[in-house]
Amino acid sequence: MQLVFEVDSLENRTGRIDCHYFDPRYYATVEKLRMLSQTSKFKITILGSLLNENSKTKLTGGATPRGAVYVSEGVKFIRVQNVQPNKLELKNMVFINYATHENLLKRSKLKPHDIILTITGTYGVACVVPNDIGDANINQHCVKIEVDKTKINSYYLSCFLNSGLCKRQMDRTVTGSSRPALDYPAIRALLIVHSPSIEEQENAVKPIQKMETEAYDKIRTADELIDKEHSLLLELLKVNLPAKSSQASFEVNPNTLSDRIDAVYYNPAYDELIKSLKRGAYPCEPLHKLATIDTRRINPHDFPDTSYKYVELDNIDGNLGLITVKKEAFGIELSKGPKTLFHSGQILLSKLRYYLRKIALVPQEFDDGIGSPEFHTLTCFENVEPFFLTSVLRHKIVIEQTEHKATGSSRPRLTENDIKSIWIPRPSFDVQRNIATKILNLHSQVIKLREEAGRLLGTARQRLEEHLSC
Secondary structure (H helix, E strand, O other): OOOOOOOOHHHOOOOOOOHHHHOHHHHHHHHHHHHHHOOOOOEEEEHHHHEOOOOOOOEEEOOOOHHHOOEOOOEEEEOHHHEEOOEEOOOOOEEEOHHHHHOOOHHHOOOOOOEEEEOEOOOOOEEEOOOOOOOEEEOOOEEEEOEOOOOOOHHHHHHHHOOHHHHHHHHHHOEOOOOOEOOHHHHHOOEEEEOOOHHHHHHHHHHHHHHHHHHHHHHHHHHHHHHHHHHHHHHHHOOOOOOOOOOOOOOOOHHHOOOOOOHHHHOHHHHHHHHHHHOOOOOEEEHHHOEEEEOOEEOHHHOOOOEEEEEOHHHEEOOOOEEOOOEEEEHHHOOOOOEEEEOOOOEEEEOEOHHHOOEEEOOHHHOOEEEOOOEEEEEEOOOOOHHHHHHHHOOHHHHHHHHHHOEOOOOOEOOHHHHHOOEEEOOOHHHHHHHHHHHHHHHHHHHHHHHHHHHHHHHHHHHHHHHHHO
């Protein structure tokens, strides 16, 4: 890929000085769109001309209620994490009250067949609001798009917005470095290639809908198996967790106060959890008796011509506990500063936001790799089964312990001592191996389903561009 290109200074009448705005790949995309629209089958239209002109809220953003106070039930409140390509994910949904929905956020109410487009951070992801959505609204990081149904099919437009033909346009017009964002003029100006016939648009996306439905069914089954995996681990460890307390407040004895002033640290639920673990069928020990923390670091800039296998936090799938991106780079290409050194069979464990489960057992293909300095690296003792320990570290019995230990509000972090003091049920090595085998069996099914879903979604993404190229 060409990393350097020239820009004619006379072209720059916009005031933009960022190189992405003049990326030649954008011009190549526009040229491809223009060529497609020259055929009798397709036309090119700016998105603003496809909106429902009879609606005053045809392109509207939402807002987050002051203080972001959510309720246990009420109006579905859609955030960026709920918007997936051509699919609205209602898992982990939060709710707002009806008064906010009908007043403050009246303009951004969602209706079936509206399109939701993410515009901040993870920008440019679109999906169609399903028929059974009920009462729903969006936050300020999304916009809803109401289309003219005589000009464009909602699902077709969603597919096009998620395609590479549209992504390149968004990459060009997005502004902001640390938190990129799309503004309304940029959204309205997006070039959309489509058949003039609604029927032909619908026929084009039918096979895409079928493949995506099959893929998301596989993902749902995989998620159910992940839940089963977590339940099975508790069952095999013979641990009965305490019931969730409905009590929202608790008292703290002043004599027990330390330098910590956050309420989470003094929540009695932590003590109840530890008691439950220690009452289990197997001994319970702090993590430092099961594994050591490897503190070795390397600065890749000291070896600029050496090629490294490099892993960042984002390269670990928190649902699967797998390194999903294999990135290789020369030392000079990586950021300055020390990096975590690791080997196959070790466990990578995130210091930051532990609840995201960025925890993985390093496979053979990542042996002698380096990673983000935000990783702790664990080496299991001889009588500890690595996959067993990885599974326990990813379970809520550890997640809830880290909530008590971590410091920092927006970016909670664990120190080396925090990690060492985590309590782990420790059966004999033979029992650990038996548990690992059973969990791994379910885990393998999850991975297979996820891989099959990924292939289907990849094929579906390509199908629209193949249709346009016919």
